[in-house]
Amino acid sequence: MRERSNSLRRDAGTGSSPDTLRARAGVGLKPAHYQRILESRPDVGFFEVHAENYMGEGGPPHRYLSEIRCHYALSLHGVGLSIGAARPLDREHLLRLAALVRRYQPALVSEHLAWSSHGATFLNDLLPVPYTAETLGLVCGHIDQVQETLGRQLLLENPSTYVAFAESDWSETGFIAEVARRCGCALLLDVNNVHVSCTNQGWDPQRYLDEFPLSPVREIHxxxxxxxxxxxxxxxxxDSHDREVCDTVWGLYARVIGDFGPIPTLIEWDQCLPAWETLHGQALRAEALMNDSASIRERVRATAG
Amino acid sequence: MPPLAERQGAFAAALLDPRWSMPPECIDPSGRPDMRRFAVYRNNVASSLIEALEAAYPVVRRLVGEEYFRAVAGLHALADPPRSPIMLHYGKGFPEFLARFEPLSSHPYLGDVARIERAWIEAYHAAEAEPLQPEAFASIPAHRVADLHFTLHPSMRLVRSVFPALTIWHANRLEQSPSPLDLDSGGQEALIARPAAEVEVRLVPPDGALFLQRLARGDSLAEAAAAATAVSESFDLTQHLAALLESGLITGARLRRRRPTSARKRSLACR
Known part of the structure; x- marks a missing residue:
């Protein structure tokens, strides 16, 4: 555990430490909910923010995040490092991320298997990469650099894709498993992305999950x-993040935590933001499924014992 | 096959400019290129940039209407895509784009309203700074006060318009029916800053705006006051200085030629 100021050691109203991320459900933190969260202190496992939204120098976003961080564990989710781009990482941006990690001491730091910058232009979307030896080399080199600079493990998220590349000679799951093996990075399994990509690419999601390396998974989206x-x-x-999680994705999620046990799980809702209660309701549903899976696993162990 | 950097270049070009054809190596499950699939990325990029501009320029959007705004924002996004992954900063060039956008030339105040919105966003995300307390001046000999140079709050912005841009901004900020425009009611100077928790926007008289502008560029109090007096004989330095101090926009003060050395004077050092 890193050294931390006392202000960050205060316990959440929930009784859980704001510094550790237990296998609970969290939600994406949105400015529209800042006040509500500080006033009512809802029982939420953790909050996640997009790192780039807190890269302004000062102002209300930092003020609110600092206060919320006193009471809740935090996950920092980068959307701008462009790890899959065939060019050196933006060193300045990486240092900004490192400064944010030092400031907010998140329990998790994640990024995407995607690219979003080319030349001087930032495209503001998570673009797909071909699964080749060339991409593997550059992605691993970038992740090594990120983990070295941050001094901690990065979680890499599986993408949602709309096209495939003719030149790919790895499967997506094989590629991700090899990146995790070579870099020693952790993984963020986005179950909605599994459903979206499998549907779009004509893959079997059950087989995708059979092949996906679950042991490095530290978070689910x-x-x-x-x-x-x-x-x-x-x-x-x-992959629009603008509505409730669909039943198929809940089913795939139940399978993952049934196989592996509870994992910190985030409800991502970025567009057409609902009332807080609806968003929180999705988190409660994920927690209920985690509790079911835990009690089933407990019964299985008891029976086997 | 060309190296990945080159292929990503072609992919990026085709995303931003529909005259470029989609990269042929992007395929569907049957191994064929599919424009509708590639178009998802095109739409994602275009709509995310338009949404970023919508979030930053809500008053301009209200003034020109949602549909028109999306079209203009889309043109701007293609002409001036982001250069940084920090999207909070995107849209700096939009006020200038609007001001020069020929089809909107009958709404010449739009560029200035956009500049107010841009200043608001910049003030919102600007660095924090502690206001200088009036007691800090106790250590300055009365005859040297005129030689003080101030550091102003990093969030402070001034927007000068030959139109009543601030009145237009105010009237269209909230979801109420906007009042009719009187474009001939004269120009306005808007002061936008976040000295405390929230962004504050207020009208300042032309001499007061010039005074602030001169202080911001590093002029001494005497030099800034002289410039303000030159445009308005009735410029009241005492009143303007008191208001400035009270607003919390002065964050540092120093005497340029004789740098403060004593512990007492060091408290006035520029932050």
Whole structure:
């Protein structure tokens, strides 16, 4: 445990330490909910923020996050490092991330298997990479650099994709497993992304989960998606984070925690933000599933013993 | 196959400019290129940039209407995409783009309203700084006060308009029916800053604005007051200085030629 000022040692109203992330459900922290959270101190496992939203120099976002951080564990989710870009990492941006990590001492720091910058332009979307030896080398080099600079383990998130690359010679799960093995990084399993990508790519999600390395998974993301169709009228799911988690994704999630046990789980809802109660309700549902899985595993162990 | 950097370059170009065709190596499950799939990325990029501008310029959006705003913002996004992964800072060039946008030339105040909105966002995210307490002046000999140079709060912005841009901004900020515009009611100077918790926006008289502008660029109190007096004989230095101190916008003061050395004077050092 890193040394920390006393102000960050105060316990949450929930009785859990704000510095450790237990296998509970969290939600994405949105400015629209700052006041509500500070006033009513809801019983939430943790909050997650997009790192880049707190890279302004000062102002209300830092004031609120500092206060909320006193009472809750935090997960820092980067969306701008562009780990999959075929160019050196933006060193300044990496140092900004390191400063944010020092300031807020998050329990988890995650980024995406994607790229979002080219040349001087930031494209503000998580773009897909081909799964080749060339990409593997550059992604691993970037993750090594991030983990070295931050002095801690990074969680890498599986992507949602709409196209595949003709040149890919690794499966997505094989590629991710190899990155985790080579870099010693942790993983963030986005179960909605599994459903979206498997639907869009014509893969079997059960097989995807069979092949996905679960032991390095430190966090799960759950989110809602929109439905469209491609040119051949096949279903094309869009990772929109604008609605409740669908039943198929809840089913895949139940399977993952049934196989592996409870894992800190985040409800991601970034667009068309609902009332706090609806968002919190999704987190409560994830916790109920985690509790079910824990009690089933307990019974299995008792029976086996 | 060209190296990945080159292929990502072609992918990025096709995302921002529809005249570029989609990269042929992007395929669907049957191994064929599918424009509708690539278009998801195009839409994601365009709408995320438009949404960032919508969030930063709500008053301009209200003035021109949602549909029109999205179209103009989309043109701006293609012409001037983000250069940094910190999207909080995106949209700096939008006021200038609006001011020069020919189809909106019959709404010449839009650029200035956008500059107020931009100043508001910059003030919101600006660094923190402690206001200088009036007691700090006790250590300055009365005859040297005129030679003081101030450090002003990092959030402070001034927007000068030949239109009543601040009145327009105020009237269209809230979800109420906007009052009719009187464009001939004269120009305005807006002061935007966040000396304490929240962003404050207020109207300042032209001499007061010039006074602040001169102090901000490093002029001494005497030099700034002389400039303000030159445009307005009735400029009241005592009143303006007191108001400035009370506003919390002075965060440091020093005498340029004789740097403070004593412990007492060090408390006045520039932050």
């Amino acid at each position: 759950l989110a809602g998606h929109a439905s469209d169709a491609d040119a051949a009228d096949r279903p094309l799911l869009i």
